[in-house]
Amino acid sequence: MSASALFSALTLRGLVLRNRVVLSPMCQYSAVEGLANDWHLAHLGKFATGGMGLVFTEATAVERDGRITHGDLGLWSDAHIEPLARAVRFVKANGAAAGIQIAHAGRKASMQRPWHGNGPLDDTDRARGEDTWNVIAPSAVPLDTGWLVPHAMSLADIARVKAAFVATAKRALDAGFDVAEVHGAHGYLLHEFLSPISNLRTDAYGGSFDNRIRLALEITEAVRAVWPDDRPLFFRVSAVDGVDGGWTLDESVSLARRLKSLGVDVVDCSSGGIAGSATAARIKRFPGFQVPYAAQIRHDVGVPTMAVGLIMEPRMAEDILQRREADLIAIGREALHDPHWALHAEAALGIDNGFATWPPQYGWWLDKRQQALGRTPMA
Numbered sequence: 240m241s242a243s244a245l246f247s248a249l250t251l252r253g254l255v256l257r258n259r260v261v262l263s264p265m266c267q268y269s270a271v272e273g274l275a276n277d278w279h280l281a282h283l284g285k286f287a288t289g290g291m292g293l294v295f296t297e298a299t300a301v302e303r304d305g306r307i308t309h310g311d312l313g314l315w316s317d318a319h320i321e322p323l324a325r326a327v328r329f330v331k332a333n334g335a336a337a338g339i340q341i342a343h344a345g346r347k348a349s350m351q352r353p354w355h356g357n358g359p360l361d362d363t364d365r366a367r368g369e370d371t372w373n374v375i376a377p378s379a380v381p382l383d384t385g386w387l388v389p390h391a392m393s394l395a396d397i398a399r400v401k402a403a404f405v406a407t408a409k410r411a412l413d414a415g416f417d418v419a420e421v422h423g424a425h426g427y428l429l430h431e432f433l434s435p436i437s438n439l440r441t442d443a444y445g446g447s448f449d450n451r452i453r454l455a456l457e458i459t460e461a462v463r464a465v466w467p468d469d470r471p472l473f474f475r476v477s478a479v480d481g482v483d484g485g486w487t488l489d490e491s492v493s494l495a496r497r498l499k500s501l502g503v504d505v506v507d508c509s510s511g512g513i514a515g516s517a518t519a520a521r522i523k524r525f526p527g528f529q530v531p532y533a534a535q536i537r538h539d540v541g542v543p544t545m546a547v548g549l550i551m552e553p554r555m556a557e558d559i560l561q562r563r564e565a566d567l568i569a570i571g572r573e574a575l576h577d578p579h580w581a582l583h584a585e586a587a588l589g590i591d592n593g594f595a596t597w598p599p600q601y602g603w604w605l606d607k608r609q610q611a612l613g614r615t616p617m618a
């Protein structure tokens with residue numbers, strides 16, 4: 240039995256995660272018309288063989304116009320199910336649970352892939368055959384100068400997007416996902432409703448705190464209603480905007496309380512993204528910089544949280560859990576750097592398993608190599 244918190248199992252409803260290491264959702268900008276392909280199989284698959292407990296897809300669009308870029312994954316039609324199901328089967332066959340983040344890009348839709356400029360689509364993209372599309376948001380306020388002015392959503396648009404989240408959740412179930420996460424962060428559609436920076440509406444979906452959180456709650460409730468009782472539902476929040484007059488940590492705490500009462504099992508605590516260029520850092524970044532948000536929401540609301548953001552060292556991940564600041568640790572870029580991060584972390588934390596948790600295709604040989612070198616396993 241390990242004394243490690245990071246490598247202890249976690250039960251969420253009917254799902255048992257083998258450990259607390261989670262692949263954070265990361266757009267790959269590699270889909271065509273939203274369809275998953277071999278890249279997504281290899282990308283998601285390697286983190287399951289790499290020992291993670293839960294592997295999340297990138298933000299997966301609930302409708303075509305809800306993609307961020309032309310390369311985003313989507314699940315807006317039944318044709319999108321099987322290519323994703325293939326990756327889900329591989330992830331699960333290799334011991335990890337499979338999660339999907341369902342999302343609508345709002346006013347950040349119709350954007351360039353990062354390596355094409357990370358700005359709004361322009362003539363260079365059009366020349367590549369990648370045109371702009373209709374962009375919607377709570378209010379007709381663009382992200383920044385030069386960005387598309389979004390169409391302020393009508394009540395019919397709101398009803399359509401809500402139905403799209405529900406239909407996507409049902410398809411995610413058909414694809415075999417264990418966990419669904421509603422993307423309410425990073426300046427995308429639901430966050431745009433939450434934040435007074437982007438929500439200038441005067442109807443029931445804007446103004447007061449209760450009005451600004453209405454759409455996030457309605458979507459969460461509707462998704463929860465179709466997502467089976469034995470499967471966990473996560474919600475990713477940008478805990479703070481980091482902008483004067485923006486969304487605050489107190490508001491995140493109040494939102495989390497409401498989400499918990501609707502059956503959300505984990506609040507995934509990120510931050511930022513509401514204003515300025517899409518990747519502009521408004522909040523000072525350093526290892527573990529978002530952990531205090533996960534800790535406060537967990538403490539004040541009594542809801543499990545996931546910490547994310549520049550968590551790279553296994554000892555830091557372990558300490559966050561030991562201090563009860565979060566229940567899960569999401570790893571993003573460090574997992575790109577080392578897809579075997581979870582397996583390496585087990586060794587770094589002194590869990591001497593002789594490669595027993597590695598896939599045998601690798602572990603058997605690595606163990607023999609250690610023995611040949613006369614070293615203790617993983618030393």
Ligand SMILES: Cc1cc2nc3c(=O)[nH]c(=O)nc-3n(C[C@H](O)[C@H](O)[C@H](O)COP(=O)(O)O)c2cc1C
Pocket residue numbers: 263264265266267296297298340422424425475509547548549550569570571572573
């Ligand atoms: C390539 C890339 C794509 C990302 N795509 C998403 C996404 O689809 N949804 C999301 O919520 N966050 C996304 N993020 C943010 C990550 O999930 C994570 O919160 C962030 O990278 C901070 O964690 P890290 O320091 O461990 O990378 C992305 C980050 C990267 C690097």
